[in-house]
Amino acid sequence: MPALSAAQARDVITRYSEINNEANADRDRRLLDAVEDGPLYAMSVSDYTETEGLPAADRKPYKPWSYDSADAKLYIPRLGAGQDRWFAAALSDHKGRAPSRLAVFAERPQHKRWEMVSVVDLDSQDLPDIALDNDGYATAAAADGNKHLAADAKLLRAAVLDNFATGGTNTGTKVFAPTKASKRQIEVHDKTGTRYGTQGTTVFAGAANHYTDAYALETTDGGALILFSHRHTQTDAVAHSGLQINPGKDDRAWLHDVPRTSITYTFVCNDAATVPAKAEPSRLIGYTCARTDASGPPVPSYSDRA
Helix, strand or coil, rough: CCCHHHHHHHHHHHHHHHHHHHEEEHCCCCHHHCECHHHHHHHHHHHHHHHHHHCCHHHCCCCCCCCCCCEEEEEEEECCCCCCCCCCCCEECCCCCCCEEEEECCCCCCCCCEEEEHHHEEEECCCCEEEECCCCEEEEECCCCCCCCCCHHHHHHHHHHHHHHHHCCCCCCCCCCCCCHHHHHHHHHHHHHCCCHHHHHEEEEEEECCCCCCCCEEEECCCEEEEEEEEEEEEECCCCCCCEECHHHHHHHCCCCCCEEEEEEEEEEEEEEEEECCCEEEEEEEEEEEEEEEEEECHHHHHHHC
């Protein structure tokens, strides 16, 4: 049976926008927790933390906004007995504009409510061709261990991490076709990795992933749209003693303007990919990341002073 009706799904989206605005206005983590969970909640809370680290004069006033629930493109799967209920939606935050994001809402039975767990900014307004039945409902597919697909969420996640860590050398460029999103990840590796020249290094690596839930919907070509999440780190380090990294103002909440010899940033990201049924490359169609932590040893002179 369907996870919920279209009308109920639009109500979920409307409720999300209303409570999200109220929570964001005061950076109310507890209220935000009523409508967000998983990786998205971690990303939103990190935005709050970053803002709170800024001087009051540098904090931008919050501007309310909302998703256009009336024109949202809904992908509501039919689910079997005992399956967790969820749905996806292509959303726009401007009435009358084409959707620019893909979101996943999941029911949290322990809370008796629906919460947004993931949202991805899309690189194109051409949405995936989700297979819909005569009643307009989608079909959920297994996101992990699915032998009918060229890749599952685990392999996609590994390929994304490889894009950041090696520029796609090992698996990234083998698993993914060269889409805008995949190229952008590789560009992050290539440009960020060389920005310090001979004075420092930047290394990307996968991080322990707390967000292993993944969601898949069958597409009209027999493949699937898979929505998943990952965590990675970026470690910047000076090349030798006598050098230091000066944190930027956006790092103040975590690093407190203290010069460091190295800084490790942690990122939580949501990703979306279309996967074919046959052995061909998948297409990364969007990803969205947020820094959720930063830490590193102070320069020795600062440690001595402290």
